[in-house]
Amino acid sequence: MNNKELIADLAGRLELTKEQTSALLEATVNAIANELSKGNSVNMQGFGVFEARRKEERLSVNPRTKARTMVPPKQVVVFKPSNSLKDKAKDSPRHE
Amino acid sequence: MNNEKISSLGLIAELSQQTGMPKKATTAFIKQLEETIHEALLKDGIVKIKGFGTFKIAWHESRESVNVQTGERYEIAGHNKVTFIPDDELKNIVNTPYAHLMTVDMDGNEIKKPQPDAPEEDPRMKRFSEQAEEILSLISGMQDLKPEKTAKTPVVVIDEQPAAIIPEKPSADSFQNTEIQHNEEIPEVAETSDTDIKNKGTEKVVIKEEAPVKQPVIVKKEFITNTATTPQPEDITENELVERMEAHSVKKKKAWLYILLIIIAAAILGVGVWYCITRYYVPASNPSGVMENPASLPAAPVQSSDSAKKTGQPVQAEKPVAAAASASQSADGQRIYREFITTEITTQGSRLTLMALKYYGHKVFWVYIYEANKTKIPNPAIIPVGTKINIPKLGDDLINLHNPKCLQNASKLQTHYLSLTQQ
Numbered sequence: 001m002n003n004k005e006l007i008a009d010l011a012g013r014l015e016l017t018k019e020q021t022s023a024l025l026e027a028t029v030n031a032i033a034n035e036l037s038k039g040n041s042v043n044m045q046g047f048g049v050f051e052a053r054r055k056e057e058r059l060s061v062n063p064r065t066k067a068r069t070m071v072p073p074k075q076v077v078v079f080k081p082s083n084s085l086k087d088k089a090k091d092s093p094r095h096e
Numbered sequence: 097m098n099n100e101k102i103s104s105l106g107l108i109a110e111l112s113q114q115t116g117m118p119k120k121a122t123t124a125f126i127k128q129l130e131e132t133i134h135e136a137l138l139k140d141g142i143v144k145i146k147g148f149g150t151f152k153i154a155w156h157e158s159r160e161s162v163n164v165q166t167g168e169r170y171e172i173a174g175h176n177k178v179t180f181i182p183d184d185e186l187k188n189i190v191n192t193p194y195a196h197l198m199t200v201d202m203d204g205n206e207i208k209k210p211q212p213d214a215p216e217e218d219p220r221m222k223r224f225s226e227q228a229e230e231i232l233s234l235i236s237g238m239q240d241l242k243p244e245k246t247a248k249t250p251v252v253v254i255d256e257q258p259a260a261i262i263p264e265k266p267s268a269d270s271f272q273n274t275e276i277q278h279n280e281e282i283p284e285v286a287e288t289s290d291t292d293i294k295n296k297g298t299e300k301v302v303i304k305e306e307a308p309v310k311q312p313v314i315v316k317k318e319f320i321t322n323t324a325t326t327p328q329p330e331d332i333t334e335n336e337l338v339e340r341m342e343a344h345s346v347k348k349k350k351a352w353l354y355i356l357l358i359i360i361a362a363a364i365l366g367v368g369v370w371y372c373i374t375r376y377y378v379p380a381s382n383p384s385g386v387m388e389n390p391a392s393l394p395a396a397p398v399q400s401s402d403s404a405k406k407t408g409q410p411v412q413a414e415k416p417v418a419a420a421a422s423a424s425q426s427a428d429g430q431r432i433y434r435e436f437i438t439t440e441i442t443t444q445g446s447r448l449t450l451m452a453l454k455y456y457g458h459k460v461f462w463v464y465i466y467e468a469n470k471t472k473i474p475n476p477a478i479i480p481v482g483t484k485i486n487i488p489k490l491g492d493d494l495i496n497l498h499n500p501k502c503l504q505n506a507s508k509l510q511t512h513y514l515s516l517t518q519q
Contacts, residue, residue, distance in 0.1 A: 003146040023115065028126065029147050069200065075190050
């Protein structure tokens with residue numbers, strides 16, 4: 001399901017226009033991203049947790065030139081599905 | 097960094113603040129969003145959210161593991177897992193606090209020094225670009241200096257083809273016109289060959305490009321020459337054939353020529369492959385092999401034992417009756433063979449198809465050899481050792497490899513004769 005289908009589906013369920021749904025979804029995404037950028041984690045009950053994790057700086061060596069470079073720390077997103085979602089996914093038949 | 101945990105409630109509050117919508121609506125939205133993603137994920141296995149990321153269900157194969165406490169081995173059954181791959185957009189937003197940091201080279205050198213690789217690849221690239229420039233300058237020079245001889249560029253050579261053939265159209269029937277036109281064409285041929293020689297001196301690549309293009313052109317002209325010089329009045333089918341071919345070629349003009357080029361290339365390839373197959377894949381011991389390749393039926397070895405006969409027989413049964421009926425039309429017109437290239441005496445392992453390949457360049461033309469020697473060969477599949485086979489001299493209109501019609505006719509004859517010998 002892509003973004004369009006998701007919006008269409010949501011709009012149908014919420015009895016909103018697609019524009020409204022699209023705006024709401026965008027706001028949600030922005031809010032989550034905003035919180036994550038602050039290093040917070042966002043917990044969506046029954047769905048999962050979006051976490052911001054700090055990756056420490058590290059030294060990397062180019063195997064060809066043997067040049068050592070320092071890679072700076074960064075913050076990445078991690079999604080941890082909730083137990084209910086995990087279990088449901090586990091029981092679902094294999095895709096593809 | 098403040099590692100707070102924001103709950104759904106906090107998110108909803110922020111959302112309604114941002115959008116100005118009541119909390120009730122945003123709560124419903126978040127709830128519905130979660131549910132929808134959930135359902136869609138289980139249904140489709142993938143949910144994409146623009147500017148956010150992709151939720152996917154990924155299959156994890158079953159694997160063996162060990163219970164750390166008891167040391168017991170057990171298998172973890174294969175299962176699905178939910179994965180989330182953030183979009184670049186989200187990645188960048190999340191990484192904003194560290195975005196200003198750059199990778200630092202610890203050896204104190206300037207970052208990135210891929211110089212040692214560059215000179216290795218450079219000369220080749222340089223050669224290519226040099227060649228390209230040379231070709232360009234050559235072509236432009238030719239066009240500027242001698243605008244008449246634009247035929248030098250390969251593209252123009254192609255364009256010339258339809259021009260050479262179209263005037264042929266009205267003259268297809270009358271003998272004289274064809275001859276005149278043929279004369280007119282000679283300077284063109286000379287011209288193109290002229291340029292060819294010139295190019296040879298200057299630039300190899302140009303010749304390479306031109307060679308495949310030129311070949312069909314020459315073939316075409318040979319073909320035209322034949323219509324002018326070799327019509328044999330007693331040979332009605334030949335003339336009919338030629339006329340048909342000409343009408344066909346005139347109709348489709350330019351587009352047809354391009355298609356012809358492709359067909360020729362495919363045909364040459366096919367001939368090569370065919371040759372290889374029949375050469376290394378001798379049908380004598382393997383009847384099923386013969387079946388795969390019906391054309392190789394007459395390639396059955398010269399009669400020396402009954403087994404040869406048997407290999408031939410099952411294949412003949414394959415021939416469709418309908419094909420034979422349609423083929424009989426084209427086979428009605430009998431060719432008369434008066435000129436012969438040479439005479440071959442069959443030995444152990446001689447085949448009509450191999451002779452055809454030797455003298456005509458294609459195996460399918462064995463039918464003409466068979467026609468010329470019908471009296472001596474009762475069954476084309478079985479040729480007695482020591483038979484004198486006369487190899488007839490054939491016109492280009494019959495055994496032109498570059499003309500699909502020739503091949504078609506020959507294969508029609510082939511099916512016809514094979515069905516005859518079956519009865």
